[in-house]
Amino acid sequence: MIEMKVTGIVLNAASRSPMILLKDSSERRALPIFIGQAQAEAIIEALEGHRPSRPLTHDLFANILNDCNVKLDKVIIHSLTDDIFYAVLCIEFNGIKKEIDCRPSDAVAIALRTNSPIWVLEEVIADASIPVxxxxxxxxxxxxxxxxxxxxxxxxxxxxxxxxxx
CATH class of the missing domain: 1.20.5 (Single alpha-helices involved in coiled-coils or other helix-helix interfaces)
Incomplete structure (x- = not known):
């Protein structure tokens, strides 16, 4: 697995659809993942450090994790099938570890709010990354x-x- 950081939200030139752009630590590979407009806004809010006056869904989920002493160890983007990325939230509560299936956009939005690392399997990077x-x-x-x-x-x-x- 390779740890990656969110470098921002970009628009696909052809479709004008938003994409999360993840980069590895050497900044030599980038992984673009198409997401919806609402998820793009949620990620931008977290990247810019904005806190809404009332918690939105990702903020609420991060608050629940924190208030219930559930630790988000990491997010893993683990596979790509038919142009769809798959991710899990790796959580720990009272010594019990679980993986919870989720969309990569939600995983990233929550990881940003909890300062949790984002990991991507090498196979996914090999299949979908672009050289930078x-x-x-x-x-x-x-x-x-x-x-x-x-x-x-x-x-x-x-x-x-x-x-x-x-």
Missing amino acids: DTDADDAERQAFRKFISSLSPDQLIKKGGYEEKH
Whole structure:
């Protein structure tokens, strides 16, 4: 799993639909997830630190977790099927851990309100992320190729720990 941060809400250029944009810590991969307008507004409110005069649904849920001493350990976006992302809230109460199915947009909105980490499975990132820093990716590939091309077969065997013992 890879921890990701919400970098904002963006609009898809073609459909004008809002998307959550998550980025990994190196900021080299981004994961866009389509969401509804109401969820986009709830996430923007949390990102900007706005507190409504009366709690909205995500605020209410965060308040219930807090007031009932339920800890939101993390949110996990765990799969992507037919262009639909799936997530769970990983909670703990009195030593009992549970995973609760939810939409990624709700999971993110609640995670932002509870300062909980957002994790994404590598398979989801591999399937749906977009490169952000292609120059760094290319530089890393070139450095690896240069390193490999400079090694002899004997050096590869030694570096791999496969030296013959006499």
